[in-house]
Amino acid sequence: MSTQEIIAELPKLTRPELEAVEARLQQLLGRQPVRLWGEALAEFAGVVQELPADYASNHDHYLHGAPKR
Structure with a gap:
């Protein structure tokens, strides 16, 4: 998949799926995942x-x- 195709699929994901994507991206970037306001x-x-x-x-x-x- 191209980057544009991946971006086009993001709105179709559920909240837990989006959170998993975010966590993986943060991991790949070597950063700690950002906590949600409610968690903080x-x-x-x-x-x-x-x-x-x-x-x-x-x-x-x-x-x-x-x-x-």
Whole structure:
């Protein structure tokens, strides 16, 4: 297959297949695969213990001073 033919087939792949292609490309390039944001953020889930109970729904208030919802 030519490079153009391979590129044309990429949209037909499922998400797991695309992730496998990405991992293989990174391996061939000698790099560590890039982690997904969700994977990176999951490491911090539950780390901060002293936030207000309504922080999730009113984070704009606590971060930027917007009115509470």
